[in-house]
Amino acid sequence: MAKSDFGVLIEKWLNMPLYNAESGELKPILDQVKRLTSFDGRHETYCPRCKKDAIFLLPGDAKAASWALEDENREKAMERGVVRLTDEPSMSANDPRVRRWLGPFEVVMQCTRVESHFVWLNFQLEVSTKLDKPTEGKLLKPIEIYRLTKYGQWPSLVDFHLHQMDGLADAFSEVNVKEWKRSLMTQAHGFNVAACVHLRRMFESLLLEARDSVDGGTHKDKEWPDFDGAPTPERVRLLASELPPFIVEHPELYGVLSKGVHQLTEQECFRELPVLQQCMRLIAEQRIDKRRRAKNEEETKKLLAEAASRLGRRS
Numbered sequence: 001m002a003k004s005d006f007g008v009l010i011e012k013w014l015n016m017p018l019y020n021a022e023s024g025e026l027k028p029i030l031d032q033v034k035r036l037t038s039f040d041g042r043h044e045t046y047c048p049r050c051k052k053d054a055i056f057l058l059p060g061d062a063k064a065a066s067w068a069l070e071d072e073n074r075e076k077a078m079e080r081g082v083v084r085l086t087d088e089p090s091m092s093a094n095d096p097r098v099r100r101w102l103g104p105f106e107v108v109m110q111c112t113r114v115e116s117h118f119v120w121l122n123f124q125l126e127v128s129t130k131l132d133k134p135t136e137g138k139l140l141k142p143i144e145i146y147r148l149t150k151y152g153q154w155p156s157l158v159d160f161h162l163h164q165m166d167g168l169a170d171a172f173s174e175v176n177v178k179e180w181k182r183s184l185m186t187q188a189h190g191f192n193v194a195a196c197v198h199l200r201r202m203f204e205s206l207l208l209e210a211r212d213s214v215d216g217g218t219h220k221d222k223e224w225p226d227f228d229g230a231p232t233p234e235r236v237r238l239l240a241s242e243l244p245p246f247i248v249e250h251p252e253l254y255g256v257l258s259k260g261v262h263q264l265t266e267q268e269c270f271r272e273l274p275v276l277q278q279c280m281r282l283i284a285e286q287r288i289d290k291r292r293r294a295k296n297e298e299e300t301k302k303l304l305a306e307a308a309s310r311l312g313r314r315s
C-alpha cells in the first residue's frame, strides 16, 4: 500500500459512522488493518481540539493489536484475550473449517501541535469462514468473509463534522443553522438520507427568504401566482437577484438534493453528502461576502458624502 493510500484509509475510517458494519472478502481488509495498525507515520487531518488542521502521529499503542493480527501470533493473542476464536454455531457446525474469529483493534493518533490531543478509533473485526455454494462434482471451498464495525471514536464524529460550520454559521438564519447542524449530526450517526432531508429543507428555506425580499419585498405575505405554482428551477430564476450566485448558476443542486431525499440509498447519499455539504459551505461564504460588500459600500458612501459636504462648505 502506497503512503498516500494510508491517508485515504485513515480518512475513511475516521468518517465511518458507528455501528454501520461493512463486510466483504477478507484478504484485502486484513492486509489494510495489519499495515495501518503498524503504520509508523504521520497523517494530516482536522484536530477538533486545536480547531484546525494538524499533523498526527500514529504511535506504538496500535501495534499491540497489529501483533495479534499476524497469523503466527493469533494463538498467543487468544491466550491474552486480544482475539477470540469461537465455533460458528449456525451453519455446518460440525465442519472444523467453519469458524469465527473476533478481533478488536484500535487506531490511535496523536496531535503534534499539542501532545495531549489524541484521537481514538475502535473497531471490531469479525471473520467468518463459510462454505461456498455446492457445485456438482466440486469440493466445497471455505471462503473468509469479514465484517468491520466501528464501535468507538473520541473525539466524536460529530466534533469532526461540526467544524465544517466554523466561521460560517452567521451566514444563515437561526432556523437554517439548526438544519445545517442536524444534517451534520445525522450524517455522523450514519443516517445519510436524513442528512439530505435537512439540506433540502435549508435550500427551500433560502428560497422562501429570498421570496420575501425580492423586488423590494413586494411579494412578502402576498400571493404570487407566477412563483407559487412554478417548479423549483423557475422559482430560482425569479429570485436570481436575491440568491447566492452558486444556487442560480447550478440548478442541478436542487435535483441532487431531491434525488437524495426520494430515490437514493443510504450508501449513495453517504457518497454524495460531502459534495452537498461543500456546496452549502460555498453558499454560506457567498452570503457572508455579499453582506460584507454591502456594508463596505454603505460605509464608503457615507465617508464620501461627509467629504463632499466638508468640501462643499469651503466653496
Ligand SMILES: [Zn+2]
Residues within 6 Å of the ligand: 047, 048, 049, 050, 051, 054, 111, 112, 113, 114, 117
Ligand atoms: Zn490538536
